[in-house]
Amino acid sequence: SAVISQKPSRDICQRGTSLTIQCQVDSQVTMMFWYRQQPGQSLTLIATANQGSEATYESGFVIDKFPISRPNLTFSTLTVSNMSPEDSSIYLCSVALAGVTDTQYFGPGTRLTVL
């Protein structure tokens, strides 16, 4: 497996502001993903973070709202832009390891509350 850290672990933000979440992995990974888990719900994939190119977004998620960066094989950021209370959620980074691409491991998540 891999050791995955996320910053911040939680935050409370005002409507209209933006928050950038960082995900750091202790080893090089082939794929990194960003998920959202709304209260009482399961996980929904936001996008796949691609190293050196634009992220691949799932239906219902757009780059202007959730810009993603992945400058190298161990780090990615997700920004939640122009936040509204509906963005209150847990945001999770996950990775697939080289040679084990059919298994994902998750970071501890970032709990976001938008007032």
Next chain:
Amino acid sequence: RKEVEQDPGPFNVPEGATVAFNCTYSNSASQSFFWYRQDCRKEPKLLMSVYSSGNEDGRFTAQLNRASQYISLLIRDSKLSDSATYLCVVNPYGQNFVFGPGTRLSVLP
């Protein structure tokens, strides 16, 4: 129809009980299957992969029926520490993971 469906919860069982969770998936091209466990306010953690021949890990047994597009998880001799939400996860070929809504288990003393 949702891509991955699971038994509605919560399941409240006494310690030592045997409990079974069911999961169905709609994409017949799915290749990989998993059970993840998620504790309250924690991230999901891989519990076990599910293989066509069925597989067992201690008190946990997972089975896959491709013809019926059905996955199950059996927990024997339930412990208090088994209390969590169990997520059925399907990986359609060439696509990304799809998570089921989860089934919540509470093991009672």
